Amino acid sequence: MYYGSLSVLSVERIDDFHLVRFVHDDSDSTSRSLFENDLLLLTKEAPENAAHDVHMVGKVERRERENKRRSSILLIRFYFLNGSLRLNQARRQLVDRSKWHACRIMSITPQLREFQALSSIKDIPILSAILKPVNDSLGNNESRELGLGSSRDWEDQNHSGHCQWLACFTTRNKGYKKSSEGTFENKDAALARQLNEDVGRNEKSVESSFRRRVLICAQSNAAVDELVSRISSQGLYGNDGKMYKPYLVRVGNAKTVHPNSFPFFIDTLVDNRLAGERMHLSDSKKDSGIGSSAALRSNLEKLVDCIRFYEAKRANLKDGNLDLKNSLEDELHEEDETKQMSDSELEVTLKKLYEEKKQLFKDLSAAQVQEKKTSEEIRAMKLKLRKSILKEAEIVVTTLSGCGGDLYVVCSESMSSYKFACPSEHTLFDAVVIDEAAQALEPATLIPLQLLKSNGTKCIMVGDPKQLPATVLSNVASKFLYECSMFERLQRAGHPVTMLTKQVS
Numbered sequence: 263m264y265y266g267s268l269s270v271l272s273v274e275r276i277d278d279f280h281l282v283r284f285v286h287d288d289s290d291s292t293s294r295s296l297f298e299n300d301l302l303l304l305t306k307e308a309p310e311n312a313a314h315d316v317h318m319v320g321k322v323e324r325r326e327r328e329n330k331r332r333s334s335i336l337l338i339r340f341y342f343l344n345g346s347l348r349l350n351q352a353r354r355q356l357v358d359r360s361k362w363h364a365c366r367i368m369s370i371t372p373q374l375r376e377f378q379a380l381s382s383i384k385d386i387p388i389l390s391a392i393l394k395p396v397n398d399s400l401g402n403n404e405s406r407e408l409g410l411g412s413s414r415d416w417e418d419q420n421h422s423g424h425c426q427w428l429a430c431f432t433t434r435n436k437g438y439k440k441s442s443e444g445t446f447e448n449k450d451a452a453l454a455r456q457l458n459e460d461v462g463r464n465e466k467s468v469e470s471s472f473r474r475r476v477l478i479c480a481q482s483n484a485a486v487d488e489l490v491s492r493i494s495s496q497g498l499y500g501n502d503g504k505m506y507k508p509y510l511v512r513v514g515n516a517k518t519v520h521p522n523s524f525p526f527f528i529d530t531l532v533d534n535r536l537a538g539e540r541m542h543l544s545d546s547k548k549d550s551g552i553g554s555s556a557a558l559r560s561n562l563e564k565l566v567d568c569i570r571f572y573e574a575k576r577a578n579l580k581d582g583n584l585d586l587k588n589s590l591e592d593e594l595h596e597e598d599e600t601k602q603m604s605d606s607e608l609e610v611t612l613k614k615l616y617e618e619k620k621q622l623f624k625d626l627s628a629a630q631v632q633e634k635k636t637s638e639e640i641r642a643m644k645l646k647l648r649k650s651i652l653k654e655a656e657i658v659v660t661t662l663s664g665c666g667g668d669l670y671v672v673c674s675e676s677m678s679s680y681k682f683a684c685p686s687e688h689t690l691f692d693a694v695v696i697d698e699a700a701q702a703l704e705p706a707t708l709i710p711l712q713l714l715k716s717n718g719t720k721c722i723m724v725g726d727p728k729q730l731p732a733t734v735l736s737n738v739a740s741k742f743l744y745e746c747s748m749f750e751r752l753q754r755a756g757h758p759v760t761m762l763t764k765q766v767s
Contacts, residue, residue: 375666376705700725
């Protein structure tokens with residue numbers, strides 16, 4: 263998509279990269295925003311021109327706000343080492359004040375999150391099942407039979423400290439089974455019932471203060487919103503066999519969330535809680551006796567006009583220019599300023615106005631400081647509320663890539679504390695359910711698995727390998743079976759897979 267024209271503000275070389283700051287030339291550029299990790303194609307000629315002898319690709323590092331220009335600055339990273347003649351030519355023309363046309367190619371945020379998950383694969387609790395699915399499944403038959411027991415049962419059967427792979431798990435009465443896409447209620451009702459039973463058995467233990475948490479994710483936003491719709495409208499079965507509505511939170515990009523999911527969307531929940539806090543902040547602002555900067559600025563403008571009027575009136579009185587004086591009086595003070603004023607009276611009036619102006623400047627400065635402080639408090643409060651909601655939720659629903667965003671930031675605090683001998687994993691998840699698992703790339707499937715607790719965890723993968731796999735355009739990647747999902751690889755390796763006996767439309 264064509265983004266607009268950009269002008270270079272500065273060029274800086276750091277190590278093997280060039281960091282370039284650009285500013286928008288278009289006044290309406292705010293409607294076509296670029297974001298961190300967007301890939302851009304920059305050309306010297308407009309996109310409609312057929313020939314682009316000089317062009318280059320860069321990655322948006324971040325957006326910066328410049329108060330003087332009142333516009334956003336884009337910091338874009340380029341790599342020119344070992345470049346072709348074209349890249350060398352582009353590098354030479356990338357100088358201050360040069361103009362470039364920008365087109366957005368794509369966002370590489372999902373790929374960066376997949377790479378991060380792949381880089382930290384050794385920390386995934388169920389790594390042994392991922393790498394050796396046959397050995398894991400064959401060596402833990404007893405564990406599979408007891409797989410729906412409490413977390414204590416899991417730990418008794420798994421001395422390594424974590425439950426083995428449960429993606430294709432089968433039990434006598436309740437099963438987490440392979441299904442066609444969309445058959446969700448059967449498995450999740452059983453899952454919710456089992457997790458609540460675990461809570462009931464352990465409510466007197468040290469961990470009783472934390473409820474079991476489930477992360478449900480899928481490859482597409484459409485599937486995620488469908489899951490939200492079914493859980494929110496129909497509910498889940500509790501350990502008493504009755505339906506209940508869990509504390510559900512939908513995480514993702516507001517632009518891709520279906521309107522029906524907004525009541526459970528993280529931004530909506532934060533705004534609802536923030537509304538009450540803002541009323542408290544508003545009351546404290548009223549107690550301070552400082553008005554808004556907009557109102558003070560308006561009063562200041564009126565006062566400046568008044569001062570100019572009296573200054574002109576005094577100057578005209580000294581010059582004897584009564585016609586000009588009367589015209590100014592008619593324009594600004596038709597009712598109460600038509601009387602004649604002496605020079606001394608004008609001097610006293612102006613002195614009072616100057617004092618008022620000085621005080622208004624002080625009040626305006628104080629109001630701006632207060633508003634900046636309030637804005638920072640609201641921003642910090644929103645971040646705190648966001649983290650709190652994500653920690654409190656019983657069920658979090660998002661895409662595979664979405665698991666690597668805010669949710670990963672919240673959970674990483676627990677992961678870090680566990681690594682440094684401060685075991686506190688209450689923000690991590692006891693179970694991960696992956697829908698559309700047969701359509702997901704294996705690196706994408708690793709993203710939510712990072713968020714599992716180190717002990718007594720479950721992973722349930724649901725999908726249909728007979729449907730189309732993930733789209734892979736690279737022939738080299740296809741040669742090495744990159745489009746093969748983890749679900750299908752586990753099935754081919756001999757991991758137990760069973761079919762759902764009931765199709766739910």
